[in-house]
Amino acid sequence: MTPLFCEDLIISASSPVRALDKLAANGITAYSARRIAPGKLKIRVKCKETAKIFAIFRGSCYTVTKAGPARLAKLRARALRRPGILAGLAAFVVAAYCVNIPVLRIDVTGSARYEEEAYAVLAESGVRTFALCGEEEREAARRALLALPGVVFASVEKAGCVVTAVIEESEETPLPERERELLSPRAGKVEELAVLRGTALVSEGDAVGAGQTLVAGYFLTEEGERRETFAVARASILCTFSAEYFSAERSDAAAADAVAAAHLAAGGELVSSEVSVRAEGDGYIYGAAVTVRLRISVNLD
Template sequence: MIRIKLLSLLTGYVSLMVQGESLEKFVNMAAGRGIFLWDIVRLNNHAIQAKVRISEVRPLRHIAKTTGSRFKIVERRGLPFFSHRLRQRKLLAIGAVVFLVTLYLLSSFVWFIDVTGTDKLSPQQIKGIASQAGLRPGMAKWNLDVKAVEKEIRDQLPSVAWAGITVEGTRVTIEIAERKLVTEDVNKGPAHIIAGKAGLIKEVLVLKGQAMVKEGDTVLPGQVLISGETQEEIKPEPSTQPLPEGQEPPEPKYISHFVQAKGIVRARVWYEGYGECLLRETMEEFSGQEKTSVRIKFGSKEIIISGPKSSPYQHDETKQLVKRLPQWRNIQFPVELSTVRYREKIIHRLNHGSAGAKKIAEQRAMEELRAKLPEGAKITQQRLEEINTGRLEELVRIKVFVETVEDIGQTKPFKVNEEDMY
């Protein structure tokens, strides 16, 4: 079956509309005489449409006369008809051939060079070294030595751990992986532990430093929780002489010690998330079906090489990719090759109802809330609240409130002034 259709495409075939009272007899007589009809579609009680090879149209005239039927050609397809159309449009055919040949020749050269993966290095620096190794715009792809260019980049730039080159059409992409220098945290100076967010203190565990808050305190972001400054009292040498009558003992003196505060401060923190859902929604998704149309345009005329003329789907997403000949000395050739891609969309109209919309709104509110929660946060309480605006509307709104217990401490270094020592 497929072989016959391919052969018919080469030799040419036509689509016929046959009308008459004895359509079954017409089809049976054609089959009996070895005439192959395919894609037979009944249009109504007195008409069918079928495809047949061009060489078998003449014998069908005798069958139509015998059965009292009549037919007419509604479509012509195949190589002979395509060649005939090209002969009628010689200039367009020549332009198409010139375009394809030029496009093939131009696609054999490198026109674009991209650099990806750089952080500290400059893309221009990478392109300069690649140019020294022979990779430059306008070079023929068959002269490109990928391994040599990769080796040259690695040899001249010790900070490059890996270099890879990929060639896609006329574009060359140089992918770079730089060496990551691991820097040790050398901050050994004094530091406070401050609140990273607002909360209600639940537990304070001090490993080093001085606690500035206690259980039950409410703190704000940036407030010092554990201070890196501790004070030690300077005790005077004991005196054997009693203080004169009416003289107050001297005020105690303190010396400050500065450390890098360490500890754990757990607090109760509150978050909220919001979600909404319509009672009735229209959703779109791709069915997986798609068609591609390839066309050549010369001036204002366009020839479809393959694929449909327009979208065969009721709902679709259309994307078009156009390739033109490059401009030469301010001359723009009016020839272009375009590829049109049609992707079928399926439209779903959903009626969630009040209960279904509420459940979806809750899920969306929880998704938004989880994005705010830090890793390791322990949820202790959760509460849902439906927002009622007092108006009749096709929308359900939900807020989710949760309470967590988490470590809110963050290390913040500080500088010490000499006058602060005493």
């Protein structure tokens, strides 16, 4: 809910939207935010927090200037100059609280990524078309929108029969989503396993299949309750690979070439190799069997 007495401020910087992150970190809520020019952001905050905002940005790369009073603060300033409008102001307040017009249209602006999800959040909070919605529903929707990942500002305002939701995302590059499990890339045997977070589903020496989960993204509390998390672990898997190669001659060099070709196809670190040879036609068939070590990890970069 937007307070009755607000102040409009203009923040100037090369990337002014990042100032919203700083305000949120200091517990200050911006009730509206709008880009008015390149490098300029107009925000609306509580009048009593204006001095704190100037103190936060003092000496930083952000320039803050006052744009003037907003909402009832502006009406109050005008009323002091024209006492005759007080009666009209009182009538307006009574009408605003006594009449609640149903919502006929909902607009979402500021974030294409969250547009579809924003409509769902608004509906869950009671802000939907052809329904009455008051300050309580709009405030619940605003808080839910602000909880979306990367969102630094959200407002839900109603003007007549139109509700407008504004969402601003942080300009910081979001961190990539963490992988939740450690999976075996190939079939083989677990040689080594170290788990820093998560639950190991296999042990060293176990045979595993391709794509099998080695470490799951959860842990159990002392009471046996399952808690979801992401795995942090590393492992080494011993895998075998065999193939046949043709050579016109029988020699140690040809055998070494067969092992090298098998190692290249298998990947990983070469642990051991075996070579067999048989005559066939005008040459020889080399059978190369190699064991390689694959080192894998999750969320350890």
